[in-house]
Amino acid sequence: MNDMLRQLVYKLLYPIVKILLRKGISFGEFNQTVKLVYTDVAEQILTESEGKASSSRISIITGLTRKDVGVLRKQNKNQAPVAGQASQKYNRSVRVISGWIEDTEFCSDAGYPRTLPIHGETGSFESLVNKYSGDMPVRAMLDELLRVGVVEKIESHHVSLLRHAYIPEGDEDEKLLILGEDVPLLIATIDHNLTANKNESRFQRKVCYNNLPEDCLVDFKKMVDHDGQLLLEKFNEWLSRHDRDSASASDGSGRFKAGVGIYYFQQAMDADSDKHKKETNKANRQRHNKKRE
DSSP states (O other), X not given: OOHHHHHHHHHHHHHHHHHHHHTTOOHHHHHHHHHHHHHHHHHHHHHHHHSOOOHHHHHHHHOOOHHHXXXXXXXXXXXHHHHHHHHHHHHHHHHHHHHHHHOTTTBXXXXXXXXXXXXXXXXXXXXXXXXXXXXXXXXXXXXHHHHTTSEEEETTTEEEXXXXXXXXXXXXXXXXXXXXXXXXXXXXXXHHHHHSOGGGOOOOOOOOOSOOOGGGHHHHHHHHHHHHHHHHHHHHHHHHTTOTTTOTTOOOSSOOOOOOOOOOOOOOOSHHHHHHHHHHHHHHHHHHHHHHO
């Protein structure tokens, strides 16, 4: 591995290892997962290029022993169904919220999501869920959106939309699932652009300055929250008209996943700023502990 690639891997792993250590994951556990990924990716590459993938060929291109490869190929990926179910719940929740915002059956003429009766054949939360969530039960979807604070009940029989985005609140493991959803998509886009022709490259941009006063960041973050949400809703409105789950009449061949991600980032660039950040976090934790007491 050359120095540039080593530095790249270091930068990619650094924030991930911080999370792993906070969650109590040892290097041994991480090492086994890396071996599994090497085995799975090598098997996919060989299957696509040669039509089959033997343990010997996987061993050669990964550097793992044949014994390790044989065990890993047979290993039951216990976490895959759990992650898949959580991802499915996330995606269905997003579709329900999008339908509430975009579908004229559930929003006003001015484009605002209406307060919906929970039950009813049309124009209700029940019909919204049946239309956009696949086979997820209405009660399960309502409980989930109530739990994360996206909706609120009004007089037990109606429900209103509080936020235009599905963001899990509270359970850190659910937030980590978003990490598993979003970061691979960004890396896949960068990987595509490394080898794609100019006219086939995918949009990937960022704007960043590194000598900003802390005082301006509050206003900048508010602007990103507001304008970023508006832009995402514009993209959402277009995509919902073409997605077969939302618009059954949409024609065309193949089945693809496509979208756009927007995120805000902020880092301290000097020791004083970093010290101030740590002191602020400590004060916030102390206030939080007092409230709990």
